[in-house]
Amino acid sequence: GAGVSQSPSNKVTEKGKDVELRCDPISGHTALYWYRQSLGQGLEFLIYFQGNSAPDKSGLPSDRFSAERTGGSVSTLTIQRTQQEDSAVYLCASSHTTGQGGEQYFGPGTRLTVT
Amino acid sequence: AQSVAQPEDQVNVAEGNPLTVKCTYSVSGNPYLFWYVQYPNRGLQFLLKYITGDNLVKGSYGFEAEFNKSQTSFHLKKPSALVSDSALYFCAVRGSGGYNKLIFGAGTRLAVHP
Numbered sequence: 001g002a003g004v005s006q007s008p009s010n011k012v013t014e015k016g017k018d019v020e021l022r023c024d025p026i027s028g029h030t031a032l033y034w035y036r037q038s039l040g041q042g043l044e045f046l047i048y049f050q051g052n053s054a055p056d057k058s059g060l061p062s063d064r065f066s067a068e069r070t071g072g073s074v075s076t077l078t079i080q081r082t083q084q085e086d087s088a089v090y091l092c093a094s095s096h097t098t099g100q101g102g103e104q105y106f107g108p109g110t111r112l113t114v115t
Numbered sequence: 116a117q118s119v120a121q122p123e124d125q126v127n128v129a130e131g132n133p134l135t136v137k138c139t140y141s142v143s144g145n146p147y148l149f150w151y152v153q154y155p156n157r158g159l160q161f162l163l164k165y166i167t168g169d170n171l172v173k174g175s176y177g178f179e180a181e182f183n184k185s186q187t188s189f190h191l192k193k194p195s196a197l198v199s200d201s202a203l204y205f206c207a208v209r210g211s212g213g214y215n216k217l218i219f220g221a222g223t224r225l226a227v228h229p
Contacts, residue, residue: 004158033216033217035217042219042220042221042222043159043205043207043217043219043222044219045216045217045218048216056216058216059216091158091159093159103149103161103164104161104217105161106151106158106159106160107158108156108157108158109158
């Protein structure tokens with residue numbers, strides 16, 4: 001079946017511009033996660049959505065970052081006034097259950113470059 | 116605080132030889148442990164997980180991992196490495212109180228030489 005998809009695959013933007021990254025989770029998966037993969041920083045959790053519950057935003061690095069999930073499916077991660085340190089690969093994942101044993105399935109990522 | 120350590124930045128092994136990629140963890144409560152692999156320009160692929168039960172867990176592509184509670188380790192192993200196994204491997208943990216996110220290690224690059 002179809003996996004997690006993300007768009008765009010690559011995004012180059014100028015410092016100070018806003019960007020939107022999109023994630024389509026696996027159909028039927030109730031949980032959706034955003035992570036960031038940076039050189040020298042490894043993989044870091046950003047935000048988590050589960051159904052209609054309030055999202056866990058504990059990983060968002062600043063108030064320039066926000067995310068929403070519409071209709072319990074597609075999610076967009078928005079970065080306002082981008083900075084060079086925002087350059088990274090942004091990974092989206094979904095899982096069928098929030099049970100602690102539920103593995104997450106990752107999309108291919110969006111590579112963001114801020115110039 | 117929950118954490119994962121992968122002490123080796125890179126592991127080199129000859130094709131056909133056994134391989135081990137090391138992972139140790141620190142978490143309160145019972146750990147839920149995962150291994151993921153990342154091929155160039157690809158997302159992370161799930162390999163295997165330990166939740167409970169047998170300490171030896173078998174996963175995709177012939178990989179297995181051994182959970183050792185006393186040593187707080189979850190090393191990834193494969194009896195006979197393939198060149199196609201060359202990739203970046205991540206260990207991750209989810210603690211009992213933090214079920215909504217994974218904590219990842221820094222990753223270990225595995226290079227299998229012909």
